[in-house]
Amino acid sequence: MSIKFLKALSMLITVSLLMVASAGCGGSGGGGSGNSDEIVIGVLVPTSGSEAYYGTDMLQSYQLAVDEINEAGGVLGRTLTLYQADDGCNANMATQAASKIVSHGVDFVVGGYCSGATIPALQQFYDANLVTLVSAANSTEITKLGLNQTFMFNSPGNHAADTLVDLLRFLGSQSVALIHQGDAYTKDLSDICESVLPQNGIDIATVQVMEKGSADVSAIVTAIRNSGADFVYWCGYHADGSNVIKQLRQGGYEGDIAVGDGSASVELITASGPAGEGVYVTSPPFVEFASGGDTFVADYTAKFGAGPGTYATLCYDTMYVLKEAIEKVGSTDFEQVRDAVQNADYKGLSGRIKFTSDRELEVSNFIILQIKDGSFALVTI
């Protein structure tokens, strides 16, 4: 290939991309709150990058709820429309996505998966007076920001720790080993367990860190066996979780194992195989175990061709809480809707949604699952 040809090719690619881009911008511009027939809801979720699966699942759940509401006549006679921006699970991208949502002139904001990306974006929504409903991100850092229009629909880490304490009491375990992966969410969960468990008379035998994607965890397995722990709590994600479970069992560890909500995925069962049998999960509300969940699963599968994911119910409920709040006050006024959400008491697929004065869930929505015969089974204590 000659240099001249490459030059021509690069010019061609650049020009054609620019043309397509300008056409795309022209199409997506405009709209916003100027149109009084519509209520526009900004959606901040990652639809690219490593967490794209969860972001897409969340977006689809919102879409399902919005379509249902619109078919039933909309809200106050107005139709709901979604305006999505991709945060890529990255702080820098998230601030740009947030300013995109704000510039579009949306009325409300929903979304939020990765805490690290959501937190920088939240300040912008606060500055723009937008009621923001965070469906999945549950770092306690969000509460610490003290933004009075931001509500968390997922139980924060301390609820997971409380659920874990219930499970430990039930099993009679005395000494726990914690493993996290050193990022915002998993370390947050591990830190909370480290402070909550001793308050309930349970020892922390050791805290281990496993870097994301490292294949050999024998050092961690040895450390855990030497610490004498009779229970292991994996705070990380499912991708590495299955590896840890397998190597713990191969290394001769015989005590109980539980994993946090980052590993609450069917992928964990398939990847860990027989070693995964009997593993407990402190899980967000899985739709299979929710009352009324069957129709949701059927509708979702019919519409998108695949079943709903871990956070689908939370997103679905988020949209309905917003709808009820708007209908209750009869307008989309910022302060009135904010107060209506604050006082909401909604019974949804994910459980009871009622907020504390810190705008966290009052009642934990965590459930305990156990892997039995290659699928999740609900554990009632």
Add this chain to the structure above:
Amino acid sequence: MGIITRAYALMDNKKYRCLTLAVLFVIFASFPLFMDNYTLNVLWNAMFYALLALGLNVIVGYCGLCDLGYAAKFAIGAYTTGILIKSFHWNFWLTLPVSVIVSVVTAVIIGAPTLKLRSDYLAIVTLGFAEIVRITARNLSITGSASGLNAIDRPSLFGMRLTQISQWYYVFLVLIVLYVVISNRIRHSRFGRALAYIREDEDAAQAMGVNTTLYKLYAYILGAVMGGITGSFFAVKMTSISPSSFDFTQSANILLAVILGGMGKIPGVIAGAAFFAIFPELFRDVPVIGDMRMLFFGLLLIIVMITRPQGLWPERRRLEDARTPRAS
């Protein structure tokens, strides 16, 4: 000569340069009057990368050192400012000198032992240092461990609290002008010429009496300080920083922006950074292509590097070098 080269030559012309710069400044300064927040935010991001690239340009472009861990330099500035504001409630503007001092000290610690060696060693050391900074930040409680520092207070300027993106746009525009002036002065100073000498032929430079180790260290410190100050401003603009903002990809991106734009050439480096920040944003909403934008981005990078190995807008000396191959 191609059209592009001729256009560059026109803009390089001293007679028109002041006029061109003034017109450009007025155009950029007028953007917040009619652009929406999103566009301003994308432009702000481009300016942020341009500042980082200008800082790295002193190390890579002027002195020819290879720094693979520039993210650590701006992480140090960002964390210094963040910690002083969060834990000690300092005024933002007072944290800047501290940020400079910390940057200098760390640059000396890293640079003094390694710069005596050939510059390849520096690449490895900076790479390792960047990881050390990131992992330390992730594990110390004063840096907020993995969650990082959140809700960092916004600073005030002339009694006005800087919260709007349009305000930040102007702050960074002023910073760009400042960095450009500094870079330009360095390039045309005795110090700058010494750096160019070291870059072209270190042995010859030493033979002619240039204290290469010292000058390399100065360049390294200068680059680190510029990165540190950018980091300080980054921390208060974003209001939250976390270790994931300072990973290796970040370092690689800044280095790529410098190489892509044209090492040593100020407008080239800025153009490279702008290309990096704006290109992926442009295609975000385009159906089909939007999902594959990074693929096209990579393809375009490869083609640019094949057709213009000296960068998009190279320094004239390098351009001439490329056109007249050496005798050997």
